[in-house]
Amino acid sequence: MEEQRPILQMTDIHKQFPGVKALSNVQFRLFPGEVHALMGENGAGKSTLIKVLTGVYANDQGTVELEGRTISLQSPQNAVELGISTVYQEVNLCPNLSVAENIFIGREPRRYGRILWKEINRRASQLLKERLQLQIDVTKPLHSYSVAIQQLIAIARALDVSAKVLILDEPTSSLDQNEVKQLFQIMNQLKNEGLAILFVTHFLDQVYEMSDRITILRNGEFVGEYLAKDLPRIDLVSKMIGKELHMLEDIPKTTEGRIGMDEVLIQATALGRQGVIAPFSLQIGKGEVVGLAGLLGSGRTELARLFFGADRTDQGELKLGDVGGTVQSPKQAINQGIAFCSENRKTEGIIENLTIRENIILALQANRGLFRTIPRKKQDEIAEEYIKKLNIKPSNPEHLVKNLSGGNQQKVILARWLIMQPKLLILDEPTRGIDVGTKAEIQKLVISLSREQQMSFLFISSELEEVVRVSDRIAILRDRKKIQEMNGQEISQHNVLQAIAGGNSTHG
Amino acid sequence: MLKKQYLPIIVTVALFMVMFVAGAFRYTGFFSLQVLLNLLIDNAFLLIVAIGMTFVIISGGIDLSVGSMIALTTMVSASLIQNVGWSPWVVIPLVLMIGATFGCAMGALIHYFNIQPFIVTLAGMFLARGLCYVISINTITINNTFYMSMAQTKIHLPGGNFISISVLIALVAVAIGIYVAHYTRFGRNVYALGGSEQSAVLMGLPVARTKILVYTLSGFCSALSGVVFTFYMLSGYGLHANGLELDAIAAVVIGGTLLTGGVGYIAGTFFGVMIQGVIQTIISFEGTLSSWWTKIVIGLLLFSFIVFQRIFTTRRSSRRG
Numbered sequence: 001m002e003e004q005r006p007i008l009q010m011t012d013i014h015k016q017f018p019g020v021k022a023l024s025n026v027q028f029r030l031f032p033g034e035v036h037a038l039m040g041e042n043g044a045g046k047s048t049l050i051k052v053l054t055g056v057y058a059n060d061q062g063t064v065e066l067e068g069r070t071i072s073l074q075s076p077q078n079a080v081e082l083g084i085s086t087v088y089q090e091v092n093l094c095p096n097l098s099v100a101e102n103i104f105i106g107r108e109p110r111r112y113g114r115i116l117w118k119e120i121n122r123r124a125s126q127l128l129k130e131r132l133q134l135q136i137d138v139t140k141p142l143h144s145y146s147v148a149i150q151q152l153i154a155i156a157r158a159l160d161v162s163a164k165v166l167i168l169d170e171p172t173s174s175l176d177q178n179e180v181k182q183l184f185q186i187m188n189q190l191k192n193e194g195l196a197i198l199f200v201t202h203f204l205d206q207v208y209e210m211s212d213r214i215t216i217l218r219n220g221e222f223v224g225e226y227l228a229k230d231l232p233r234i235d236l237v238s239k240m241i242g243k244e245l246h247m248l249e250d251i252p253k254t255t256e257g258r259i260g261m262d263e264v265l266i267q268a269t270a271l272g273r274q275g276v277i278a279p280f281s282l283q284i285g286k287g288e289v290v291g292l293a294g295l296l297g298s299g300r301t302e303l304a305r306l307f308f309g310a311d312r313t314d315q316g317e318l319k320l321g322d323v324g325g326t327v328q329s330p331k332q333a334i335n336q337g338i339a340f341c342s343e344n345r346k347t348e349g350i351i352e353n354l355t356i357r358e359n360i361i362l363a364l365q366a367n368r369g370l371f372r373t374i375p376r377k378k379q380d381e382i383a384e385e386y387i388k389k390l391n392i393k394p395s396n397p398e399h400l401v402k403n404l405s406g407g408n409q410q411k412v413i414l415a416r417w418l419i420m421q422p423k424l425l426i427l428d429e430p431t432r433g434i435d436v437g438t439k440a441e442i443q444k445l446v447i448s449l450s451r452e453q454q455m456s457f458l459f460i461s462s463e464l465e466e467v468v469r470v471s472d473r474i475a476i477l478r479d480r481k482k483i484q485e486m487n488g489q490e491i492s493q494h495n496v497l498q499a500i501a502g503g504n505s506t507h508g
Numbered sequence: 509m510l511k512k513q514y515l516p517i518i519v520t521v522a523l524f525m526v527m528f529v530a531g532a533f534r535y536t537g538f539f540s541l542q543v544l545l546n547l548l549i550d551n552a553f554l555l556i557v558a559i560g561m562t563f564v565i566i567s568g569g570i571d572l573s574v575g576s577m578i579a580l581t582t583m584v585s586a587s588l589i590q591n592v593g594w595s596p597w598v599v600i601p602l603v604l605m606i607g608a609t610f611g612c613a614m615g616a617l618i619h620y621f622n623i624q625p626f627i628v629t630l631a632g633m634f635l636a637r638g639l640c641y642v643i644s645i646n647t648i649t650i651n652n653t654f655y656m657s658m659a660q661t662k663i664h665l666p667g668g669n670f671i672s673i674s675v676l677i678a679l680v681a682v683a684i685g686i687y688v689a690h691y692t693r694f695g696r697n698v699y700a701l702g703g704s705e706q707s708a709v710l711m712g713l714p715v716a717r718t719k720i721l722v723y724t725l726s727g728f729c730s731a732l733s734g735v736v737f738t739f740y741m742l743s744g745y746g747l748h749a750n751g752l753e754l755d756a757i758a759a760v761v762i763g764g765t766l767l768t769g770g771v772g773y774i775a776g777t778f779f780g781v782m783i784q785g786v787i788q789t790i791i792s793f794e795g796t797l798s799s800w801w802t803k804i805v806i807g808l809l810l811f812s813f814i815v816f817q818r819i820f821t822t823r824r825s826s827r828r829g
Contacts, residue, residue, distance in 0.1 A: 054710075077712035092710045094703030096770035097696075105700055106693070106713045114691045157711075 005068065007032045007196045008053075008084075008165050013062035015048055015220075022048040023059070026222045028215055030165060030196045035187060037199050037207045037228070040217035041240055041407070041435030046200055049217065050167055053198075054086050055079035066164070085158030089170035089433075091150040093157070095143035100124035102142050103157045127156050132186055148179035155186065159195075166190065167198045172206060173433055176295045184210060202433060203463075204233060216240055237436055264321035265423055265456050266338075268307065271316035277302045279316055280482035282475055284424060286321075287454035289446060291471030293464065293496050299480035300460045301343065304426045307458060308340040309333045334367065337423035341413055341430060343460075345406075349413045352402035356392065357383040359401050360415045367420065386415035391441060407438035414442065418449075425449075426458040431466060443470050464493045476500055516764030516820060517776040524779050527786045535793040542669045547785035552674035553578065553737040554755060555781045558763075559685040560729025561756040562777045566689075567722045568702040568769030569625035573614065573632035574730035575752035577607055579745070580636040581734025586648035586744025589655070596654040604731045610636065611727020615720035625723075633753065640746035647745040650738065658739040674736040681732065685774040698722055702769030758806055759784055762813050783809070 006029040015023040023045045030036050040046045051057045053064065055073035063070050066082060073079050079086075086092075093102040100121045101108075108115045109123070121138050128134040132152050142150055151171055158166055168187070172180045187210060191197060199211055207214065207228070214231055216223040216239050223239050263286045272279030277299040284290050292300045305311045307318065309327040318327050320336055327333045330340070342348035351359055360383050365374055374382075383397035390411040394404075401412055410430060417425055427446070431439040447470055449455045461467045467474060468491055476484045476499045484499050532539030548555070557574050564571045581603045588594045588602070614632050618625050650656075662670035689695040697718040700708045708715050737749060763780030765772025787805045791797050 075712075076710050077714075080712045086710070088710070092704070092707040094700045094707050094711075094770070096703035097699060101696065105696055106711060108693060108696065110693070115693065115696065117691075 004031050006030055007067055009065040010049075010053065011063050011065070013049065013052060013064075014060045015052060015057060016060050021220055023052070023220045026062075026217065026220070027225070028222075029225070030198055031213075032164075032196050033191055033194045034212040035191055035197045035199050035210050036213045036215065037201065037211035038215050038217070039207065039236065039240055040223075041405075041437055044217040044240070044435075045220040046217060047169075048220070050086070050169060050198075050200070053079070053084060053165075053167065055084075080161055083162060083164035084167070085161055085163040085165070086167040086169060087151060087154040087158060087171060089173050091147060091154050093142055093150060093154055096141060098139050098141055099128075099136065099145070099153055100138035102153055103127065103138075103160060107161070124156075127160055128153070131159060131189075132156055146179075148175045148182070151175070151183065152186065159190070163195065165196050165198065167200075169200045170202070170433065171199075172201055172203060180206070202435065204236070204436075207236075208233065240436060266307070266318065266320050266327075268318050269316055271306055271313055271318055273302070273306065273311060273313050273315075276311065276480065277306070278481040280475075281316075282482065282485075284456050284458060286423075286456060287450050289450050289457040289459055289470050289472050291467040291474040292458065292460045292477060293467045293474050294477030294500055298477040298500075299482075300477055301428055302480070303475075303477065303482070304340070304428055304458055304460060307333075307424075308338060308426055310340065334363075334420075337421075338426065339363075339417040339420055339422035339424070340426045341417055341428060343429040343432065345409055345413055350401055350409050352400070354401060355398045356387065356401055356404070356412055357397035359412050360386055360397075360419065363416050364419050382419055386419065390415055390445065405435075407434040410434055410442070411438070414445070421453075422455065424456045424458065426460075428460045429462065430459075431461065431463070439466070446470050464496055468493050468496060516771075516817065517773050517779070519816065520762060520764050520776055520779045520783065524783050524786060527783065527790070531786065531790045531793065535790075538789075538793060541665075541667065543789060545665075545669055545671050545675070547782055547789060548675045548678065549672050550788070551781050551785045552672070552678040553733040553740060553749075554752065554759065554784070555678040555778065556681050556736060557730050557733040557752065558756045558759045558777045558781055559681055559774060560726035561753075562685070562760050562763070562765055562772055562774055563689070563695075563698055563722050564625070564726045565757070565760050565765050565767060566702045566769055566772045567698045567719065568705065569618065569719075569722065570629065570757070571611075571614075571723065571726045571730075572626065572629040572753050573610070573636055574726065574733070574756055575749045575754075576633045576636035576640075577610060577727060577730035578734040578737050578749035578752060579640050579747070581607060581731045582738045582741065582744040582748050583640040583643045583648070583746060584744070585735065585738050586650050587643050589652050590648050590650055596652065600735055603735060604728060607731020607734065608724050608728040611730075612720060612724040614727070615723030618723065619716050619719045629723075637746065640744075643744075643746075645746065647743050649743045651742075655739060655742060659742055672739075674739055677732070677736055681729070682774060682778055689774050694718065694721060699770060702771070704770075755784065755806075758810055761817075762806075762809055764817075766817055767814075 008030040010026065010028040013023050013026040026045065026049060028049065038046050038049065048057065052059045053073070055075045055078050064073060065071065071082055097105065103124045104120045109119045110116060124138040128136065128138065132155065134149070134152055136145065136149065142153065155166070171183060175183065187197060201207060211228045213225065214228050214236065215225045216236070218240060265284050265286045267283040269281050270279040280303065282290070292303060294300050302311070306313055307327070309329045309332055327336060327338065351362070357379055361374055361379050368374065380397065387395050387397060392408050392411045392415070401409060404412065414430070431442055443466060446457055446459065450457060459467065459470055471491065474486045474491055474496060475482055476486065476496060478500060486495060557578065561571060561574060584603050584606065585599050588599045589596060610632065614628050617623060617628050658673050661673055663673065663676065664670050697708070697713050700711070700713055701715060701718055705715065738744065741748065759780035760772070760777050761767060762783055763773065763776030763778070765776060784806060788802050791799060791801050
């Protein structure tokens with residue numbers, strides 16, 4: 001492979017945004033028939049580099065060569081024409097159009113200007129079947145299929161445009177394990193056919209499972225290019241973060257000296273909602289971190305929403321330990337000290353055009369009533385305090401939130417709920433799409449808040465490692481049913497995985 | 509096999525048939541082909557303007573300027589023919605050009621300055637309406653022989669029924685509209701744009717051209733509708749077609765096009781217009797009811813259709829998650 005010439009070579013790429021140096025002196029090469037992982041924390045410049053490569057941004061300096069010829073990328077359209085195709089995490093196809101049309105739009109086979117629908121449908125079926133082993137009705141609208149299938153359709157489109165370079169940007173974030181497996185099979189097959197694949201992901205396991213080569217960026221600068229087999233995991237992480245990392249193993253997991261956990265904060269008894277989640281019982285103690293583990297679609301979010309009163313229950317009851325009240329609406333939940341941090345931070349959390357300060361005080365202000373403004377001085381104090389506490393970057397509270405990286409946006413949302421001093425904070429995938437360093441920070445924060453301030457957490461995550469690390473107790477869900485609870489010494493990745501997969505568990 | 513996405517349009521067609529049959533039972537003389545054809549004769553201009561509107565709404569936009577554009581077209585036509593004495597063969601192509609240019613300019617503003625279509629076309633609406641009064645504040649009656657003959661010519665159909673030339677123009681426009689929407693790249697790009705503009709950009713579709721063309725098309729359709737309206741009224745007047753843009757939007761929505769864009773059918777719009785027509789006809793057959801009852805019924809219908817669409821789309825998206 002080393003003797004080959006790279007199909008794509010980016011040399012000394014610079015990109016400056018007003019006030020920020022997004023990329024400086026970045027190198028990147030991609031060989032045919034390889035999967036190359038682009039790694040870096042949020043804000044390291046991965047997205048910017050990809051946007052340069054797909055013609056969304058123009059680079060200020062440096063050259064991009066494709067098959068030995070220098071190219072200048074003017075627009076996404078231009079990049080696609082040159083053979084650089086991208087499949088994004090949020091599938092960028094049109095949900096209202098049929099599967100076949102999504103593959104062929106803009107390039108429809110025509111006769112005398114008339115689109116040949118039969119030809120489109122036939123070719124789309126054939127393409128999906130032959131190259132992706134996917135047999136589906138291509139005349140149905142795209143939105144009737146799962147995100148995983150939609151992603152495969154996006155790949156099919158990219159392939160059919162005769163891609164030489166395929167960029168997969170966080171393709172696995174919203175897939176469950178089987179879907180990931182299917183995607184990887186296809187990636188391997190395409191790689192063997194000689195396609196060059198640029199793979200961006202936050203999952204280290206996936207990086208090592210799939211990639212031949214790894215390029216690391218940090219703070220917009222090129223750290224290095226390595227063969228995956230020569231780069232131990234711990235080195236990868238420390239290179240990404242720029243310091244030796246002990247945080248990953250470093251969290252003390254002792255139940256000793258924990259007080260109050262026996263005191264019930266909230267208790268769900270046979271709580272359920274027809275067709276959404278089977279009746280379950282779950283209690284959360286004071287200062288306890290209860291993890292919810294299960295595959296995507298196993299009912300984790302749905303369970304959490306019942307705790308917040310966001311969906312109606314049709315059986316069972318939810319009781320607060322100390323006062324004996326119930327929770328029937330989000331408003332009630334908030335009044336009782338329950339806060340919910342949704343998994344969709346873009347749509348349900350962050351207000352992009354407000355500043356960090358405004359985003360942080362939002363819930364507190366709403367709770368006080370809109371006519372009793374929090375004094376500006378108080379606002380500044382709160383913002384400063386939490387920016388420091390959560391290590392939010394940039395630390396200027398007047399910065400617009402839309403310019404922050406995903407991890408820092410997540411911290412802003414966390415700050416918003418933390419200043420409410422909730423008794424129970426529900427965190428739904430708080431670290432999704434966030435770099436390793438910030439992930440560890442958030443995990444540490446959860447643990448220290450539960451220890452020091454007796455705050456309880458309901459913690460949902462797709463990453464086993466993470467749930468296992470932070471949780472005092474884990475409830476395991478499968479097929480929209482709570483199947484098991486694990487405590488103390490029982491909790492290990494191995495046991496949880498087995499329970500999720502339905503191994504030898506006999507618990508009901 | 510019927511596909512689920514055709515449900516809104518099926519509801520519209522069924523509603524039209526129910527209304528027509530109900531009218532036929534209640535009033536003598538209602539159930540005839542000529543009553544049906546009169547729906548077309550009286551609503552040809554609305555049909556034409558609604559076709560352009562359908563494209564705009566599918567693309568995710570809105571065009572409020574169409575009613576004023578019709579008025580301006582009648583005004584320019586009338587004044588050039590009556591006062592200046594130009595030939596209709598020059599005037600008609602000219603007004604069509606004006607309409608298309610006007611739409612094109614609005615489309616360019618919407619796209620290049622990234623302004624909401626609502627506000628741009630609202631400005632266009634005031635501008636076009638105002639320009640009418642620059643030409644004249646009074647009605648200009650047309651007695652040109654070509655226009656008279658266009659207004660009065662009846663195309664006879666077997667069985668003693670007839671339609672007007674305007675109907676012919678409208679039906680051709682519908683046929684072209686359906687073809688363009690479903691069998692041309694431009695048409696499909698409009699759907700893609702309405703489905704997700706960001707995706708359309710990233711898929712390399714010509715978003716700028718499509719967006720501007722959509723408003724150009726709508727401008728052209730409103731000018732064509734203005735020409736047909738001139739045949740119908742035989743006059744130019746600044747108050748003609750006042751509020752017609754809203755009738756057109758109502759027809760499009762009742763026809764099953766989603767206001768959020770991405771989904772809709774020209775054929776649905778056709779029935780949306782026909783439903784409005786049949787309500788008017790029923791109310792005129794009733795005799796004692798004020799014509800404002802048309803608005804009341806259309807208002808209620810719109811409410812129920814929007815709620816229906818909402819339920820239809822939420823159910824669809826909840827099935828995904």
